[in-house]
Amino acid sequence: MGAKIGRGGTVTWTVKGKKRTGKLSGTDKVSHQVDTWSAEYTDEDGRVKRVTTGTKNRSAAEQILARYEAEVARIKSGVVTREELTKAKTPRITLDDALERFRIKMVASGCTHGHITLTLRRITQFSHETDIDSLAKFRRETVESWMAKEIQRKRRSARTINHYLTVVKSFVQYLVDTELLQGNLLKSVRKLNPELDRRKVRRAMTEEEVGRLLQAAETGKHRRKNKCKEQVLIYRLLLGTGLRSTELSLLTPNQIDYEHNRLTIEAAKTKNKKADVLPIRADLVQSVKEWIEAHGIQSHERVFLFNKNSIRRSFYRDLRVAGIDRIDTDGRSIDIHSLRKTFGTMLARAGNPLTTVQRLMRHSTPLLTAKLYIDVDPVDMTQALATLPTF
Secondary structure, three states: OEEEOOOOHHEEEOOEEEEEOOOOOOOEEEEEEOOOOOEEEEOOOOOHHHHHOOOHHHHHHHHHHHHHHHHHHHHHHHOOHHHHHHHHHOOOOOOOHHHHHHHHHHHHHHOOHHHHHHHHHHHHHHHOOOOOOOHHHOOOOHHHHHHHHHHHOOOHHHHHHHHHHHHHHHHHHHHOOOOOOOOOOOOOOOOOOOHHHHEEOOOOOHHHHHHHHHHHHHHOOOOOOOHHHHHHHHHHHHHHOOOOOOHHOOOOOEEEEOOOOOOEEEEHHHOOOOOEEEEEHHHHHHHHHHHHOOOOOOOOOOOOOOOOHHHHHHHHHHHHHHHHEEOOOOOOOOOOOOOHHHHHHHHOOOOOOHHHHHHHHHHOOOOHHHHHHHHHOOHHHHHHHHHOOOO
């Protein structure tokens, strides 16, 4: 374990980043004083368990060890089961009360209203579908049985099942952290591979399709002239900045630096809750400035008044007018978020480094950018092969 022996038999080593010291007591043993006592016993299945007692007092630690041994003896004699013991240790609190405490914790952590609502709704839905009416029933076999049924029914995608699993596991971990449960029994439950069951594969738009979309938005008879100009500007900004539609809907004039052509992304308005500053093309800055001045929009007011539902409806109407199918022959779909994917794909095809594209899209890793937000056309791959020397 990388121990070093110093003068006088002093031994130093590192455990989990922390430096430890001790004294040699013989040829192969080191005496080491710890802050608290640990208890070691054999459970009812014959496995050796070592637990921290949390006390510096030897007598108190021995009492805790005796309690563990007594529990094992009761289980072996058939008086009680391990599950019954765990349930008995669980504080008497209803599931609804625990969910309310979890909600307060998420609010205090700065989670958005939408995130909190979806999390609580899915935990509640999961508990209804699995007949969980108490905290002690959040067990591994219950969760895995539910996942198996969902896979057989094909009612939900692997990605959706994984999200249910994520929120349920986060709730159970909260229960453990607050000592409402004794141990996280869901810790080892693994997610499904979403690539084996992708219900929706989004694609980027071609330059020709983008031109038709903008033309449809500008000349569309299904909206007023002023609304046509607004819709075109919205599309241009989504295509030219890579902003998510929700982020653009919350844009205010005070986020725009007209002098340096920069856009400040406020943490509260982003998906990952991280602030950032992005460059923006001068022509787009000028177009937004003219729109703001023409409509007298104040510094703290929203530049565009749309929500996720209205922008989706407008986008699909413009696709119909432009004669662009929402789903192509390969089963890939186009939605409003495809404009963000188009932004990343066009940057990559222009020869920009992957790390630059990642930075502009504000992704955590280049892998995420390459895997989900850049379409590679077969023609591009063929052209890439043509650059190889002849062997």
